[in-house]
Amino acid sequence: MEALYDPAELAGMDAAIARLMQAIESGESIVVYGDYDVDGMTSTAIMFWALEIMGAQVDYFVPSRFEQGYGPNLAKYQELAANGMQLLVTVDNGVTGADEIAWLKSQGIDTIVTDHHELPEQLPDAVAVVHPRLPREAPSYPFGDLSGAGVAFKVASALLEAPADEVIDLAALGTVADIMPLVDENRIIVAQGLMAMREDARPGVAAILSIAGKNPEDLDAMSIGFTVGPRLNAIGRLDNPMLGVQLLLSDEPEEAETLAQQVETLNQERQMLVEDVTNAATQMLTDQATTHAVNVVVGEGWHEGVLGIVASRLVDATGKPSIVLSSDGTQAKGSARSIDGFDLFTPLDQHRELFTAFGGHAGAAGMTLPLDNVGQLQTVLDEAAVAQNLSEKGKSDLSILSQMDGSDFKRETFETLQMLGPFGEANPEPIFEINVSAVQQVKTMSDGKHIRFTAVTDQGNLPVIGFGLERLLTNYRAISKRLNSLVR
Structure with missing residues (x-):
């Protein structure tokens, strides 16, 4: 915790x-x-917890993907104001809300x-606007890639005048799930958060892992990315994301178990929708x-909550940036995912004249536009x-750390490699090359989604x-000669 930066260095922190x-005092x-994703849910839980600890009269609201949408929403702000709100604190959103916040003022x-x-x-x-990349010309904070939960964690720490270690697990969840680079301060937050979850996972996280058949003691960043994160995200994709915050804040194992079971049901529904779309x-x-360099597909009545996942699937399958839109006959709404370099x-x-709503960054975006504008979008x-020479951009080269042989696969090697973790965005697991003399017992697993086999080596x-x-x-079943395999 000593290696964490002073939260007071964040622009706007003192005023906040x-x-x-x-x-609180008045x-x-x-x-x-x-917000309705994992980073937004964890940010909400962190900020609410910290304010409640300080004795504040505080409540929280997480917008629905389908009703309020992402970010500032004037109609909801007006409703909250009518119900007596005197101070609004946004987490994982807000910088685009100039008009809505002007109305509140x-x-x-x-x-x-x-x-x-x-x-x-x-x-x-x-x-106050608390953001790790302010002021624009010369940010006062040493690290600009905090997640929304990371920023909330910093505010909580400043409020408590000490690192908010009781919620660093939530900051870790938000950081990994939002695919933030696991370098610098993020690496510390995730490492400390994982340690906290392994030692004493909060009831909500423990319940999710239990239902998924995972042991908290084995938790790593990959477990968050492929087990905890998708289940929490399923709530925001299909249902009321307030359920996610309630689960994360729950202190009662029985309540957490009940809520986690609801989440598991939603996740199973999400998986089926993703496959169908x-x-x-x-x-x-x-x-x-199509000969287009960018995929644009429009389907009638596709579930809006899974379009981003489907776009990512199309990117993986075709190697092209992809936009997946759902149409109601007049409007098209959906998500875009890109490839490295585009x-x-x-x-x-x-x-922006093509859209009724649009936002995102270089690698991903969300949009709503009249159906008649889809052709212009393409x-x-x-x-x-x-203009960006997309046709010359191939798949990213694999970076192979070194060669290994069968004798290197032992616990000591694994434990040494873990010192380089936690692994994730901007700090990927190392890839090794190993010489394989034969492949045996090639089978599928998990309903045919994955393959497994025995690699025969000289050791x-x-x-x-x-x-x-x-x-x-089929390729692996047909292998009858020596080959080099890449493993991580």
């Missing part, structure tokens, strides 16, 4: 803490306004913005026999593909799992 303390009604209601997203040209006129979108691309945000940002992307046999590599099943 002064206003929060004033509200008993003002505070509302924490979050006109009503005598202050706002504190805590966020980590891309900074717009015009910042809101709030009491992915199959339909893939078939659509096949039928179109900025899809900037060209679309330059044509044209803009085709022109951007030419002994090794069990191998290929996650998501079911398409290679």
Whole structure:
């Protein structure tokens, strides 16, 4: 914890803490306004917990993907104000809310913005904007890539005048799930958070892991990315994300178990929806026999909550940036995902007239537009593909750390490698090359999604799992010669 930066170095922190303390001391009604993804849920839970610990009169609200949508929402702000809100604290959102926050100010209601997203040209006129990349010209904070939960953790620590170690697990969850780079301070937050979860996982996290058949003692960043994160995200994709915050804040194992079971049911539904929409979108691309450098597919009535996942699936399958939209007959709403080296945000940002709503960054975006504008959207992307030489951008090269042989696969080697972790974005697991003389017992697992086999080496046999590599099943069964395999 000593290696963490001083939260007071964050721009806006002093003003934020002064206003929060004033509200706490005078008993003002505070509302924490979050977001429906894991980073937003964990940010909300952290901020609510810290304010409640300090004795604040505080409540929280997490917007619905389908009703309020992402970020500041004037209608909801007006409702909260009518119900007596005196101070609004945004977490994992808010920097784009200049107009909405101006309305609150006109009503005598202050706002504190805590966020980590891309900074717009015009910042809101709030009491404080706490953001790791402010001031723009020369950020005062040493590390600009905190997650929303990381920023909330910093505010909580400043409020408590000590590292908020009781919620560093939540900061770790938000950081990993939001695919933030696991370097610098994020690496410390995630490492400490994982340690806390392994030693004494909060009831909500323990219940999720138990239902998923995972042991908290084995938790790592990959477990968050593939087990905890998707289940929490399923809530925001299909249901009311307030359930996620309730689960994370629960102190009662029985209540947490009940809530986690609801989450598991939602996650199973999410998985089925993803498969159905992915199959339909893939078939659509096949039928179109498109020559476009960027995939744009539109389906009628596709569930909005899974379109981002489907777009990522299409990127993996085709190697092309992909936009997946759901149509109601007049409007199309959906998500975009890109590949390394292609900025899809900037060209679309330059044509905001096409959209009724748009936001994102170079690698991902969300949008709503009239159905009649989809053709123009494709044209803009085709022109951007030419301008950015998309056709010359292939798959990223694999970085192989070194060669290994079968004798290197032992616990001592594994434990040594863990010193380089936690692994994730910007700090990937090392990849090694190993010479394999034969492949035996090639089978599928998890309903055919993955493959497993025995790799025969000169130093002994090794069990191998290929996650998501079911398409290679036939190839591996046909192997009859020596080959080099890449493992991590």
